[in-house]
Amino acid sequence: MRVVIAEDNALLREGLVLLLTSVGHEVAAVAATGPEVLPALLEHRPDVAVLDVRMPPGFRDEGLRAALAARERLPELPVLVLSQYVEETYAAELLGAGASGVGYLLKDRVGRVDEFLDALERVAAGGTALDPEVVTELLTRRADPLDSLTPREREALHLMAEGRDNATIGALMSISDRAVSKHIGNVFLKLGLPPSDSGHRRVLAVLAYLNKG
Incomplete structure (x- = not known):
């Protein structure tokens, strides 16, 4: 499986690269800032993209905006979004753009390797993977x-x-x-x-x- 990773935290980014390559996946490209994301996705057309919500330069919603823009150009592109916190607006916007092949996980879920890899494969196959805390937040609201x-x-x-x-x-x-x-x-x-x-x-x-x- 070919993956593009967009994450500004160097430690987490390299950790994702090592984790994915160690289980046999190919990391086609990495992006450390928001403006790098869309060109990387359009060039490499990965099997799945793993994107942080907030990235430089503004640390607002650059990763999410890139994901939405990429899915407009590549509607079948599976996207797994990572976030530090439950951000309902971002989750709803991503899911509202089309729920096929999308995931939204909190970053601490990455440390639970089996759960993260299962979610990644589910999203790449066209399914969905929502962090339990995100689901709880949406249901509560x-x-x-x-x-x-x-x-x-x-x-x-x-x-x-x-x-x-x-x-x-x-x-x-x-x-x-x-x-x-x-x-x-x-x-x-x-x-x-x-x-x-x-x-x-x-x-x-x-x-x-x-x-x-």
Whole structure:
């Protein structure tokens, strides 16, 4: 898998390079400032981009803006965004641009190597990977429409929003596949979202709901 990394922190940037190359991935390019990101993505067209939200020169949203611009030119480009904190506006903007092949992780998640690599591969394959803390923040900010869900249905929704498939949801909740399907069906009925047998479509529907202002 070919990866472009955009991260201004030299220690984290080099750590990502070493980690990815050690497991067999190719780092096609690295960028240390916002203006370097879009040209690198357009030139190398990686299998996935790993981007920091805030980068020089302004340390505002340069990485995110580059990601959005790249996805306008390369709609299928998978993007995994890293952030120091839960920044709801940035998460919603990225997801609102199209939820296929996107991820949003807090930077301390990178230290959990297996989780980070799993999220990277999921995003590269066209799926989604949201940090549990990001999902919690989004759900909390939009709690009122979710009041009709039972605790178990909320748990299923939370796991779906992270990008988990039915088997994983069942294992994490210690319930059968049939029970998972029932919870998922109830979630979509109560939220007015059409049920689907496709895990990817379910995640897109959940993210579309979370992005409603």
